[in-house]
Amino acid sequence: MVERLELEAFLTLAEELHFGRTAERLHVTTARISQTIKKLERHIGTPLFDRSSRHVELTEAGRRLHDDLRPAYDQIEAGLQRAANAARGEREVLRVGFLGAAAGQLMVGAARLFDRRHPGWRALPRELQIVDSLRRLRAGDVDLLIVSLPHDEPDMVTGPVLFSEGRVLGVSCRHPLARRDSVSLEDLAAVKMLQVVGGFPDYWRADRTPDRTPCGRPVEPGPPFETLQEALALIDADEGAFVMGAQVSRFYARPGVVYLPFRDAPPLEWAPTWVATRTSPRIHAFNQAAQDAAARGSSGPRGQLPDAPGR
Incomplete structure (x- = not known):
């Protein structure tokens, strides 16, 4: 019987590829993570990670297990969270990451529209720093991230362009x-x-x-x-x-x-992105709200810089 900590430790370590950061995220010791992974590997009967003093990598068996477990685990976690929220009379939260003031301004407007359209849900804009934005999206700190293009990550989906700027x-x-x-x-x-x-x-x-x-x-x-x-x-x-x-x-x-x-550089375009295995109706609904909010703030089909509230 596989315990919940074994699944959490495996999936978190597969993202971080670092025992210390995994331990910090799960609020346990590094030794506990190491012991838990070894126990899971004994249960399965094969190594899931290649370890050395310099790096940690998934084995082929580990990659297959991660690809099989991640969607199911996320679905179970989301279901448990929805049930807990409903019991407390709380709305389900969608955490939307953004970089820069213009994207933040648009996200606040999109969040208001999203909340009005979907009373059982709530969008929570969160500012991230460019240096760790993709890592935090992959780690699940946010569910959606507004990024500047180009953006071509195999594990992520990129939505439609929301606005552009010179x-x-x-x-x-x-x-x-x-x-x-x-x-x-x-x-x-x-x-x-x-x-x-x-x-x-x-x-x-x-x-x-x-x-x-x-x-x-x-x-x-x-x-x-x-x-x-x-x-x-x-x-x-x-x-x-x-x-x-x-x-x-x-x-x-x-x-x-x-x-x-610049006289000769193409404009910067901004679009939403999210981890493909975490696609949900909430993300699609928020993307629509963001597109509508962007369209209301400009006359162009894709939008230019979003106007300030009330303008």
Whole structure:
């Protein structure tokens, strides 16, 4: 008979691939997690993880077990939570993660619309940081995340574009480029490009922090950062530059930072994403509410930057 802790330990370790973080999430000791996994492996009769001093990886048997268990476990957990909520007279919560003020503004409006349409449910917007947003989505800290494209993760589903915005280059007011009215992608060769900390996929880095211009000129890497405020502080200090959405000029104005629009870069598009095995009617319903909220805030079919409430 497999115990609940064995399932939780296995599924959490399969996501984290780290015994310490798994123990923290489950509020037990690392030794308890190790013992629990060994017990489960004895019960099944085969190793589920390859372990070394440097890394933890799923075995082929572990991957198959994870793919079989994850959907069923999530469904059971959701059913138990719904029953508990109903017993307490509470509404079922959908946690919606977002990055940046514009996406947050849209999510608040979408949450209001979602709540009015579905009295038994409630949407809870939560701001995340870019450095750990995908990890937290996979870990289940949020059910849905609004991301900037490109986004192509095999285990995730990407919904329709909600809004788009032009790209700008954030530079120090002391940088020579700051005297211009606009920039080209070729001008990236004249700056040090700040680097986002974390294991972001190559396709995202190529789009947002390229190492070469379209004509092949090298782009010098700059200091790393974890949050937008860190990036703006580095730009203000003339330590580097970064490509951002035009929303920064509205929501993150700073005297020492100049935002220069690109003449030749495609717009940034924002869309919802979620883990494929956790698809639910709530997610589809919220996506519809978000699309409707975005459409109400603009005249375009996809929307531009969402207007402020009441505008």
